[in-house]
Amino acid sequence: MRRMELPIEWLPTEGRPEQLILLLHGWRSDGRAMAPLAQALRLAFPLAAVLAPDAPLAFVRADEVNGGEREPEIGSAANAEPDLEGDSGRARDRASDRARDQERDREPDFDRDRDLGRMWYSIEGITSENWPGRVAGCLPPLLAWVRAQQRRLGVGPAATALGGFSQGAILSLAAAQQEDGLVGRVLAFGGCLVAPPEAAPQHTTLHLFHGSSDEIIPADGSRQALAWIGGLQGDATLDIAEGVGHELHPALIDCALHRLTHHIPLRTWRAALGAATAARVA
Numbered sequence: 699m700r701r702m703e704l705p706i707e708w709l710p711t712e713g714r715p716e717q718l719i720l721l722l723h724g725w726r727s728d729g730r731a732m733a734p735l736a737q738a739l740r741l742a743f744p745l746a747a748v749l750a751p752d753a754p755l756a757f758v759r760a761d762e763v764n765g766g767e768r769e770p771e772i773g774s775a776a777n778a779e780p781d782l783e784g785d786s787g788r789a790r791d792r793a794s795d796r797a798r799d800q801e802r803d804r805e806p807d808f809d810r811d812r813d814l815g816r817m818w819y820s821i822e823g824i825t826s827e828n829w830p831g832r833v834a835g836c837l838p839p840l841l842a843w844v845r846a847q848q849r850r851l852g853v854g855p856a857a858t859a860l861g862g863f864s865q866g867a868i869l870s871l872a873a874a875q876q877e878d879g880l881v882g883r884v885l886a887f888g889g890c891l892v893a894p895p896e897a898a899p900q901h902t903t904l905h906l907f908h909g910s911s912d913e914i915i916p917a918d919g920s921r922q923a924l925a926w927i928g929g930l931q932g933d934a935t936l937d938i939a940e941g942v943g944h945e946l947h948p949a950l951i952d953c954a955l956h957r958l959t960h961h962i963p964l965r966t967w968r969a970a971l972g973a974a975t976a977a978r979v980a
Contacts, residue, residue: 701754702751702752702753702754702843703729703751703752704729704749704750704751704752705728705729705730705750705751705752706721706729706730706732706733706736706748706749706750707747707748707749708736708740708747708748708749709747709851710744710745710746710747711744713745714851714852715745715746715747715851715852715853716745716746716853716857717743717745717746717747717853717857717858717859718746718747718749718847718848718851718853718857718858718859719736719739719743719746719747719748719749719858719859719861720749720750720751720844720847720858720859720860720861720881721735721736721748721749721750721861721862721863721866722750722751722753722818722860722861722862722863722865722866722867722869722870723750723752723753723816723862723863723864723865723866724862724863724864724865724866724867724888725815725817725818725821725864725865726757726814726815726816726817727815727816727863728752728753728815728816729750729751729752730750731863731946732750732861732863732866732946733750734946734948734951735861735863735887735946735951735954736748736750738951738954738955739954739955739958742955742958742959743958747851747853749847751843752816753816753817753818753865753866754816754818755816755817755818755819755820756814756815756816756817757814757815757816757817758814817865818836818840818865818866818869819832819833819835819836819865820832829892830892830893833868833869833872833892834872834876836869836872837869837872837873837876840869840873841873841876841877841880844858844860844873844880844881845880855879855880855881855882855901856882856901857882858880858881858882858883859881859882859883859884859885859958860873860874860880860881860883860884860885861884861885861886861887861954862885862886862887862889863887863888863889863946864887864888864889864914864915864944865889866889867885867886867887867888867889867890868886868889868890868891868892870884870885870886870889871884871886871889871890871891871904871923872891872892874899874902874904875891875895875899878899878900878901878902879899879900879901879902880902881902882901882902882903882963883902883903883904883905883958883963884902884903884904884905885905885907885954885957885958886904886905886906886907886920886923887907887908887946887950887954888907888908888909888912888914888915888944888945888946889906889915889919889920889923890915890919890920890922890923891919891922891923891926894926895926895927895930897930898926898927898930898931898932898933898934899927899932899933900932900933900965901965902933903933903934903935903961903963903964903965904923904927904932904933904934904935905934905935905937905954905957905958905961906920906923906924906934906935906936906937907920907936907937907938907939907950907953907954908920908936908937908938908939908950909938909939909941909942909943909944909945909947909950910938910939910940910941910942911940911941911942911943912942912943912944913943913944914943914944915944917938920936920938921936924936932964933963933964933965935957935961937950937953937954937957939953
């Protein structure tokens, strides 16, 4: 992964940061798009460092470079059928095709003289079969970048939150699966797990946020992720905003602030229950 620019790097006005919040943008976007969420988190956590990098890959128009990107992000692994095994892959592909058709004429109005946005991985020719591999290919350098920011700013994993929207949410969830305990919390807006997990993180809490009217990555992606993580005894929450589409909506940002300030991680409860049991035995 090439060096990532940091259009948003907000540090406490005084002293070293006590928390670290890292925010990953969506497909064909950049770190500036995370500003509404970053500002809300900065106000709620004034002692936190809030960073939102640009993804390392540039979007290129298909009419400018042969083979360039043009499809929008495909639908989630759970957007077609509740049963995601076996023949449901074909249903997922059909739902993905519908999402692409709906978005083909809705490209953002970018100035052609400017960068047309960034992406974490290419979606050219992506399918439900090769999607997990593309996500996995991004993880080693991304995990290294997260650890580098923790070292640079002197903040440990438990006090770090990794958030993202759309493609950034997918990577945030995958990072927690790849390295349990890399961060204390994940904030996933409009994302999904691209494959069923073999185990659930035990040292990271996953907070899922979705719009009920999301047609790019439908809310069933987050519902399925919650079911998978819960079934593996992991710690996850889900908030769905009615009538909201594929966006960082203020209602979802408010949900994230509530979860960060009110949710007690399952691992904390387990530790407290274990201590209480030990005291009774003693």
